[in-house]
Amino acid sequence: MADYDYDVLVIGAGPGGYVAAIRAAQLGLKTACVESRETLGGTCLNVGCIPSKAMLHASEYFDAAANGAMAKMGIKVTPELDLEAMHGQRRDAVKQLTGGIEFLFKKNKVEWLKGHAAFAGPDSVTVGDRTVRAKNIVIATGSSVTPLPGVEIDQKVVVDSTGALELGAVPGHMVVIGGGVIGLELGSVWRRLGAKVTCVEFLDQILPGFDGEVRKESNKIFKKQGIEFRLGTKVTGIANDGTKATLTVEPAAGGEASTIEADAVLVSIGRRPNTDGLNLQAAGLQVNNRGQIEIGHDFRTSVPTIWAIGDVVPGPMLAHKAEDEGIAVAENIAGHTGIVNHDVIPSVVYTWPEIAGVGLTEELARERGEVKVGKFPMLANSRAKTNHEPDGFVKIIADAKTDRVVGVWAIASVAGTMIAQAGQAMEFGATSEDIAYTCHAHPTHSEAIKEAAMAVQGKPIHM
Numbered sequence: 001m002a003d004y005d006y007d008v009l010v011i012g013a014g015p016g017g018y019v020a021a022i023r024a025a026q027l028g029l030k031t032a033c034v035e036s037r038e039t040l041g042g043t044c045l046n047v048g049c050i051p052s053k054a055m056l057h058a059s060e061y062f063d064a065a066a067n068g069a070m071a072k073m074g075i076k077v078t079p080e081l082d083l084e085a086m087h088g089q090r091r092d093a094v095k096q097l098t099g100g101i102e103f104l105f106k107k108n109k110v111e112w113l114k115g116h117a118a119f120a121g122p123d124s125v126t127v128g129d130r131t132v133r134a135k136n137i138v139i140a141t142g143s144s145v146t147p148l149p150g151v152e153i154d155q156k157v158v159v160d161s162t163g164a165l166e167l168g169a170v171p172g173h174m175v176v177i178g179g180g181v182i183g184l185e186l187g188s189v190w191r192r193l194g195a196k197v198t199c200v201e202f203l204d205q206i207l208p209g210f211d212g213e214v215r216k217e218s219n220k221i222f223k224k225q226g227i228e229f230r231l232g233t234k235v236t237g238i239a240n241d242g243t244k245a246t247l248t249v250e251p252a253a254g255g256e257a258s259t260i261e262a263d264a265v266l267v268s269i270g271r272r273p274n275t276d277g278l279n280l281q282a283a284g285l286q287v288n289n290r291g292q293i294e295i296g297h298d299f300r301t302s303v304p305t306i307w308a309i310g311d312v313v314p315g316p317m318l319a320h321k322a323e324d325e326g327i328a329v330a331e332n333i334a335g336h337t338g339i340v341n342h343d344v345i346p347s348v349v350y351t352w353p354e355i356a357g358v359g360l361t362e363e364l365a366r367e368r369g370e371v372k373v374g375k376f377p378m379l380a381n382s383r384a385k386t387n388h389e390p391d392g393f394v395k396i397i398a399d400a401k402t403d404r405v406v407g408v409w410a411i412a413s414v415a416g417t418m419i420a421q422a423g424q425a426m427e428f429g430a431t432s433e434d435i436a437y438t439c440h441a442h443p444t445h446s447e448a449i450k451e452a453a454m455a456v457q458g459k460p461i462h463m
């Protein structure tokens, strides 16, 4: 240890990095974490998962009051939007949670090295004017917004997700470029608060990577909520006069161009790994053609003492995936066996209703072999019906021969919570019969999972 300052140096304090640092310290390793932001928690806590959910949650209440959903239940109100107060509660949530990580660092004796980290060699890193040496280095530098070529983000009219969380007024017309998770979540926030929202998506369907039927049904639900879609359309240019923007769009397959006027434009066409300024060459590392750092199953890079996790490595860019990798990498460094089952990582879109899935899409499952599929509509679920939440369904995909569940998809108000049981069932190798014969509390939305499993078996009761 004499030559080394730390057993483990983690670069980046997002959900991957801060969790890795805490677990490494818990395992008795001398640990530091470098973070250049003013606060800990990375993208997720500062400008991602947490502030977006604060705005989604608050805007759901506003919408329920404004669109008559509350009146339907006998509560008559005329809502008035205090956007500054809404932003205030968002900022409070972020402050409390990022402060919480600082507390956990102190409690677990993780040292926070404030500043930007760059490799000086395979076991050394500069942070400001200091060079530190560590036996193990974990790269957890996360990701940033993918820019749209030729389009400048001014965070006033043309914004990325960070700017879209902080708009000072409800735009008259917001154009969202990209019908992925960010576009649909943040587009929903501003639609509920009163904006007209148009989503321009390059592909012929929203939510790439999700189950085909789920993508189609979600599209229908968002249309019903008033979001307009221009699918199979690409943006070829944006003229921004400082107060509004004119987008030039044309069919993705080529064809006649047209224009769309907007008061705000959200660019949400994906995110890319953060490796700029890390001086990876000094460590003897390279990135792949997608800018990611390649790792083995144990999260080790091609340099044995350097590890990488989270958005900077291949796989879905999700906070819970980064967190689980953070725990596993620390356990591997400590000589234990840290494993993440990348086949069972849930995905949740926190719109209304929520859209969630774990495992294979029906399309992928069918490519791999014969499957049985069971579906159950939320309309037939007593709790959803009572709560006036008729949209959505649960779908279970099981192997035709073994009955083992290979994928579960749900559109429901609490799909994000429901999908956890599906993930757990899959981790335990459950069959659809196992789920169908598990007693579920009544009346809960989760009964729709049981009924979908009964549908795989033959017939559900309530349909």
Ligand code: FAD
Pocket: 011, 012, 013, 014, 015, 016, 017, 018, 034, 035, 036, 037, 041, 042, 043, 044, 045, 047, 048, 049, 050, 052, 115, 116, 117, 118, 140, 141, 142, 143, 161, 162, 182, 274, 277, 278, 309, 310, 311, 312, 317, 318, 319, 320, 321, 322, 350
């Ligand atoms: P990050 O959270 O990106 O953290 C990396 C940290 O490293 C950053 O703080 C950065 O400042 C720091 N850093 C980078 N380079 C250096 C350096 N050289 N020196 C020092 N520090 C450095 N995921 C979900 O699962 N659920 C959600 O609801 C969700 N919502 C999202 C909403 C939005 C608007 C966005 C943008 C993302 C959302 N995500 C969500 C994705 C989630 O935020 C990321 O998957 C997650 O934060 C990745 O964690 P990470 O630790 O790999 O990296």
Ligand code: NAI
Pocket: 148, 177, 178, 179, 180, 181, 182, 183, 185, 200, 201, 202, 203, 206, 207, 208, 233, 234, 235, 268, 269, 270, 271, 316, 317, 318, 347, 348, 349, 350
């Ligand atoms: P995304 O990859 O989810 O969606 C981007 C969309 O933009 C795709 O549908 C793509 O086809 C489209 N697109 C790409 N180029 C385009 C172009 N030039 N014109 C029009 N459309 C174009 O990326 P997004 O929404 O930016 O999110 C980034 C990451 O953040 C995602 O990987 C996601 O996992 C993560 N995230 C997760 C959340 C969650 O778990 N609830 C919430 C928000 C973000």
